[in-house]
Each structure stands twice: as structure tokens, then as C-alpha cells.
Amino acid sequence: MPRVSVLVNNHNYGRFLGAALQSVLDQRFPMDEVEIIAVDDGSTDDSREILARFAPRVRAVLLPENKGQAAAFNAGFSAASGDILCLLDSDDWWEPTKLARVVARFDAEKDLGMVQHWCLEVGPDGKPVSARYPSVPARFSMEDFLKGDCVFTGTTGLSFRAAVLRRILPVPEDLRINADSFLYNSILDAPVGNIPEVLAWRRMHAGNRYAGRLRDPERLRRHRLALAVLDRELSRRLAAKGLSLSEDALRARRAEELFTYLFLARYAGDWKQAKLCWGGLVGRHRGARKLAKAATLSLALVCPELYLDLQEVYARLRNG
Helix, strand or coil, X not given: CCCXXXXXXXXXXXXXXXXXXXXXXXXXXCHHHEEEEEEEECCCCCHHHHHHHHCCCEEEEEECCCCCHHHHXXXXXXXXXXXXXXXXXXXXXXXXXXXXXHHHHHHHCCCCCEEEEEEEEECCCCCEEECCCCCCCCEECHHHHHHCCCCCCCHHHEEEEHHHHCCCCCCCCCCCCCHHHHHXXXXXXXXXXXXXXXXXXXXXXXXXXXXXXXXXXXXHHHHHHHHHXXXXXXXXXXXXXXXXXXXXXXHHHHHHHHHHHHHHHHHCCCHXXXXXXXXXXXXXXXXXXXXXXXXXXXXXXXXXXXXXXXXXXXXXXXXX
16 A cells, blocks of 8 residues: 555646656655555546556556636546645646655644645746745644634645545536635644645646636635635634634635625726725724825726736745
């Protein structure tokens, strides 16, 4: 039985897939303890030809049609037999010591259900888009999550103890995107260990379903639907455990929803709804911070495209 199952999910990222798989094969870790499973979610490009080149070292699970991220995750989890499950988006890649670091953390702290690390975001040219990541404690507990004090990374930085993750599976298949956010719910069953370092690279490009969503009304609508599913599933799990989120955590979730609605309303020309969202977001703050938020969100209200352009400029300046 392998100790580790690496699960790579892919849809039409043939141009990146080989590099992602090679970054797994190049790990400084006993690879006889690792199985690599790549789930192809109904690709129509050359992804399946690329997977064939990596056989038999990489086992391909081929879905007949595109069903979304949750379906790809479920297919991978069903095929996996390792004690530790490590996820990788097919347009990203890992630093060579990633598996060794993650497995060592699980071995050292037997109660952990999930281990996460940060991913350096890079653009199509390979240059960093954002070189900053949050300062976090060594662990997050269920209590931290209920208070809204947790920060999570994306798919490529997530690894799970299989016995813990399987308690919350399957992932609801109406989550065509944002399925990794559902997996954060494992913290209700076991703590999360944080490795406060960059152990992977995350590509930001035009094909990202999550990145760039604020510029695309259709992506925003999909994001809004995903938020509704995530809220439904979290509410169900909390109710089953007799738990509830703090007021601060609920306000933070509401703010993300309002931010999404603000942009959707503006793109639809619904000024009344957009102004209501603006007021809800600004009203969360007090004093000087409220004035600053009112100014920046007013720009988003008047000209969303300029607001996003300036955000990108600010991010580049901040990262040197």
C-alpha cells in the first residue's frame, strides 16, 4: 500500500500538465511509497496523449465528459489508496521537497487532518504576481475556524490524512468550481497544520476559473452559485455537530457575498442593487477605515475595470 496518493486534476491544461506531473516525479522522497493519479475531466485538447506518455508511472482516470472540479476530486479520492492525499492542480507545480515536508509534518503530529503550505503565484511569464502570504500560527483548530480566524491556501497547497477527509466525502458535485473550499470543512474533525513557506507555484493565466473572475460576469455568476453551495454544506455540517459560526465569521462570509453581488449588479447595470451592496460593505467598518473603504469601493462602483486595474498595479508595486 502506498503511503501517499498524489491526485492531479486536469481539464484542457495539456500545455501545463507535463510540467505538473514531472514536478511530482522529481520529488526528493521515496517514490516507491507514492502513487500518482491524474483525473482528466473530459479534456478535448492533447491532455490524454500527454498522460499516456507518463504511463504506467501515472495512473489516468478518464472522465467521459467535463463534470467540474468536485467530480474530478471524487473520482481521484475513490481511486486513491494512500494514507495521505496530496492535491495538485495541473497548471501548477511543486517544489522538490514538498512531499517530504508534508509527510514529515503528518508523522510528527498524529492528530492533524490537513497540512497546508503557501503557493507563489506567477503570471504566464513566470514572474511572481504576488510574493506575499499571511503570517499564521503553527496550527488552526476548529475553534479558530468557528471564529473566522483561519486562512486557507488553494488546491495545490492542500494535503489530507485520508481517514479524516473521507468523513466529509463525497464533495457535492454541484461545486463545479471552488471544490477545494469544501475540503476545508475537515477542520471540524481534526486540526490543520500550517507550513508557513512556499512549496509550490500557482500559475495565474486567462484559463483560470477562479482568477480573474471579477472581470467576467459569467465567472462571477458561477462563483456566486458555488458560495451558495458551500454555505449550504457548511450549515449542514455545523448543525449536525451542534456548532455555529461567530458573528465575525458570519460577517466575513457576508462581505464576500456582497462584493460578488456589487460587481454582478454593476455589470448588469443595476445601480440600485450595486449601491445597496456598496453600503453593506462600507457599513462593516468604522472611523478612518470606513472612509478608506468608502473611497476605494466607490471606484469599484463607478468604474469596476479601473478599480481592478489599479489593484493589479498596486500588487505589482507591493511585490517589487
